[in-house]
Amino acid sequence: MTKVVRLGIIGLGNMGKGHLRYLMNQEVKGVEVTAVSDNAEAGREWAKENLSATVRIFSDPIALMDSGTVDGILIATPHYSHPELAIAGFERGLHVLLEKPAGVHTKHVREMNDAAGRAGKGLQFSMMYNQRTNPLYRKLRDLISSGELGEVKRTNWIITNWYRPQGYYDSGTWRATWEGEGGGVLINQDPHQLDLWQWTIGMMPTRVRAFCYFGKHRNIEVEDDVTAFVEYENGATGVFVTTTGEAPGTNRLEISGDRGKIVIEDGKLTFWRLRVPESEFNATFEGNFGEPECWKCDIPIRGDYPDHKGITQNWVNAILHGEELIAPGEEGIKGLMLSNAMLLSTWTDNWVDLPIDEELFYSHLQKQIQQSEAKKGVAQS
Amino acid sequence: MTKVVRLGIIGLGNMGKGHLRYLMNQEVKGVEVTAVSDNAEAGREWAKENLSATVRIFSDPIALMDSGTVDGILIATPHYSHPELAIAGFERGLHVLLEKPAGVHTKHVREMNDAAGRAGKGLQFSMMYNQRTNPLYRKLRDLISSGELGEVKRTNWIITNWYRPQGYYDSGTWRATWEGEGGGVLINQDPHQLDLWQWTIGMMPTRVRAFCYFGKHRNIEVEDDVTAFVEYENGATGVFVTTTGEAPGTNRLEISGDRGKIVIEDGKLTFWRLRVPESEFNATFEGNFGEPECWKCDIPIRGDYPDHKGITQNWVNAILHGEELIAPGEEGIKGLMLSNAMLLSTWTDNWVDLPIDEELFYSHLQKQIQQSEAKKGVAQS
Numbered sequence: 041m042t043k044v045v046r047l048g049i050i051g052l053g054n055m056g057k058g059h060l061r062y063l064m065n066q067e068v069k070g071v072e073v074t075a076v077s078d079n080a081e082a083g084r085e086w087a088k089e090n091l092s093a094t095v096r097i098f099s100d101p102i103a104l105m106d107s108g109t110v111d112g113i114l115i116a117t118p119h120y121s122h123p124e125l126a127i128a129g130f131e132r133g134l135h136v137l138l139e140k141p142a143g144v145h146t147k148h149v150r151e152m153n154d155a156a157g158r159a160g161k162g163l164q165f166s167m168m169y170n171q172r173t174n175p176l177y178r179k180l181r182d183l184i185s186s187g188e189l190g191e192v193k194r195t196n197w198i199i200t201n202w203y204r205p206q207g208y209y210d211s212g213t214w215r216a217t218w219e220g221e222g223g224g225v226l227i228n229q230d231p232h233q234l235d236l237w238q239w240t241i242g243m244m245p246t247r248v249r250a251f252c253y254f255g256k257h258r259n260i261e262v263e264d265d266v267t268a269f270v271e272y273e274n275g276a277t278g279v280f281v282t283t284t285g286e287a288p289g290t291n292r293l294e295i296s297g298d299r300g301k302i303v304i305e306d307g308k309l310t311f312w313r314l315r316v317p318e319s320e321f322n323a324t325f326e327g328n329f330g331e332p333e334c335w336k337c338d339i340p341i342r343g344d345y346p347d348h349k350g351i352t353q354n355w356v357n358a359i360l361h362g363e364e365l366i367a368p369g370e371e372g373i374k375g376l377m378l379s380n381a382m383l384l385s386t387w388t389d390n391w392v393d394l395p396i397d398e399e400l401f402y403s404h405l406q407k408q409i410q411q412s413e414a415k416k417g418v419a420q421s
Numbered sequence: 422m423t424k425v426v427r428l429g430i431i432g433l434g435n436m437g438k439g440h441l442r443y444l445m446n447q448e449v450k451g452v453e454v455t456a457v458s459d460n461a462e463a464g465r466e467w468a469k470e471n472l473s474a475t476v477r478i479f480s481d482p483i484a485l486m487d488s489g490t491v492d493g494i495l496i497a498t499p500h501y502s503h504p505e506l507a508i509a510g511f512e513r514g515l516h517v518l519l520e521k522p523a524g525v526h527t528k529h530v531r532e533m534n535d536a537a538g539r540a541g542k543g544l545q546f547s548m549m550y551n552q553r554t555n556p557l558y559r560k561l562r563d564l565i566s567s568g569e570l571g572e573v574k575r576t577n578w579i580i581t582n583w584y585r586p587q588g589y590y591d592s593g594t595w596r597a598t599w600e601g602e603g604g605g606v607l608i609n610q611d612p613h614q615l616d617l618w619q620w621t622i623g624m625m626p627t628r629v630r631a632f633c634y635f636g637k638h639r640n641i642e643v644e645d646d647v648t649a650f651v652e653y654e655n656g657a658t659g660v661f662v663t664t665t666g667e668a669p670g671t672n673r674l675e676i677s678g679d680r681g682k683i684v685i686e687d688g689k690l691t692f693w694r695l696r697v698p699e700s701e702f703n704a705t706f707e708g709n710f711g712e713p714e715c716w717k718c719d720i721p722i723r724g725d726y727p728d729h730k731g732i733t734q735n736w737v738n739a740i741l742h743g744e745e746l747i748a749p750g751e752e753g754i755k756g757l758m759l760s761n762a763m764l765l766s767t768w769t770d771n772w773v774d775l776p777i778d779e780e781l782f783y784s785h786l787q788k789q790i791q792q793s794e795a796k797k798g799v800a801q802s
Contacts, residue, residue: 208709251650267658269632269648277648279660286574286677287699288715296667318668328589334669
């Protein structure tokens with residue numbers, strides 16, 4: 041077994057450079073960047089100027105994978121290319137750490153997951169779901185999985201603090217286009233929340249009815265305003281509201297359960313805890329009016345928030361020491377499925393059952409790309 | 422012109438008795454209770470024991486109206502009877518103060534409004550929308566109508582603090598039945614919020630897509646859990662979430678606009694005010710990332726909350742001095758239209774345009790009544 045994971049970074053955009061920053065500082069143990077690739081000249085120039093001369097620089101990510109200089113790859117390229125690059129990595133026996141989103145449509149991501157399955161348990165495949173290391177959401181997951189909240193009855197996430205001015209969208213011809221990014225706020229800003237929404241409660245919805253608006257606040261062709269309603273198998277329901285067009289936005293997650301209610305807002309987690317479960321109170325209370333006794337509990341949030349480098353360290357530890365992955369790569373399809381379902385529900389103006397009809401979503405997406413009047417452009421690096 | 426309004430109270434249930442309490446205390450000026458009616462023996466017995474001997478007691482509300490002892494009536498009977506009693510009042514030249522909801526279906530309420538129109542301007546017709554006197558919501562309305570918040574972009578009301586145990590529903594055979602009440606949480610608990618939701622922002626939705634659940638938390642046949650999504654003519658959207666089945670509930674209203682965001686929660690109104698409107702910032706800002714400067718403002722809530730007696734006093738003042746009504750009776754149809762639309766959207770599993778197809782709603786409601794397996798019972802008093 042290797043002592044140090046030789047890492048290749050594919051894509052030197054904002055995210056790729058961000059990862060290099062803490063890696064070059066040796067803030068992650070057991071890993072060494074040995075190669076980078078970028079299909080844009082500017083990215084490679086940046087690498088020459090900023091990285092050690094021992095780091096190999098490639099324009100072709102496949103050449104990087106075939107070079108024999110890496111044990112694993114961190115993929116930080118535009119969304120569409122995520123699955124195909126990950127598949128290429130698996131086929132070459134490489135460990136894969138994949139930036140979010142897992143891809144643009146679940147059809148492609150399912151092929152990636154199948155390839156990961158064929159590659160076997162020996163290869164570590166992780167999603168860069170850095171917000172899974174946020175102690176706020178870890179605590180929420182703990183309170184739910186341990187039964188403290190009781191059975192979940194309702195979820196409600198208002199996540200509208202993704203403000204983006206028109207200048208942001210105008211900064212790249214590929215931005216906020218069906219061809220370049222494959223979507224808007226759902227695919228670009230919300231992948232973390234869509235993941236946390238199901239990861240913290242341990243339940244995926246069974247069906248979705250969503251209302252996406254395209255270019256409502258900005259001169260773009262993709263969705264920049266979404267409200268989604270979902271049902272879960274246990275009868276619970278949920279709402280997810282998001283936009284890039286409001287200032288100041290809100291980030292408030294409320295989960296109600298049989299034992300009370302949890303709200304995460306302003307970096308705090310508050311648990312309104314019922315002394316007896318609501319279902320028990322209701323079954324035994326004999327009056328007309330009355331409520332179970334409720335305690336407002338400020339829950340301590342302990343532990344650090346290692347963020348991106350926490351996920352990278354976890355993936356490296358999984359490779360070197362078999363540590364359990366925080367964000368197994370195969371789980372990337374879940375948040376993407378929610379995102380795809382919301383678009384499909386809007387396009388069909390109807391309910392969408394989960395798992396979604398992947399071919400139907402894919403054909404709708406192709407139609408959007410063909411009908412696009414946006415300046416054609418595919419994201420670089 | 423009369424100096425004192427001679428008032429007849431129709432219905433001596435909880436609400437009727439509640440009104441009598443402050444009226445007997447002479448907390449409202451310019452009015453005197455001269456008659457009451459209740460079709461239940463128990464209500465009339467209560468009146469005999471508790472009211473002055475000068476107050477006439479009727480079993481038949483029409484006899485009360487025809488008695489020549491009243492100038493106006495306060496109707497506090499079961500929902501279904503509201504429009505027909507109000508119409509009877511108008512036809513007899515009586516002023517009408519009507520408890521919420523205006524009725525059970527808009528078809529009936531429109532007939533009532535038509536009758537009020539025929540009766541003419543001389544008769545004062547008010548809804549008992551006592552929460553319109555709450556200084557919190559008056560301030561919200563002020564901040565919106567004065568333009569402080571700018572054009573409304575989104576509304577979001579989580580109003581789930583209407584907890585009711587099964588014992589509440591079991592306390593009357595008419596409760597929470599289609600025949601007895603004509604609905605559940607929307608018709609019984611939420612009329613105030615459905616009114617305030619449109620009154621504070623000065624806009625009714627143009628269409629509604631709602632998800633009602635019937636007997637989800639309790640052994641009842643009507644809706645006890647609702648999520649509704651709405652669109653407004655200016656492109657704004659909104660969400661309304663309500664239930665009687667959660668503890669502890671939430672009462673949080675968020676309205677975002679071009680100049681920021683207002684949240685009402687825990688009896689406080691907070692205005693996150695943008696220094697320049699978002700639309701102006703977006704049109705002039707040249708960077709990729711950035712947001713308009715935002716000030717968190719705690720808005721002082723001054724003035725008292727006269728509640729029910731405030732509405733009663735206002736109606737009396739309108740009769741005696743021509744004071745403008747806080748809650749003109751004809752506006753009762755608005756909140757009811759929202760409630761009807763939410764049920765109709767669920768029954769048809771589709772969008773409902775506003776104004777709704779009143780005949781269609783009526784026929785669906787009749788079907789519910791016919792199919793009902795609830796113990797038959799119509800509310801008394």
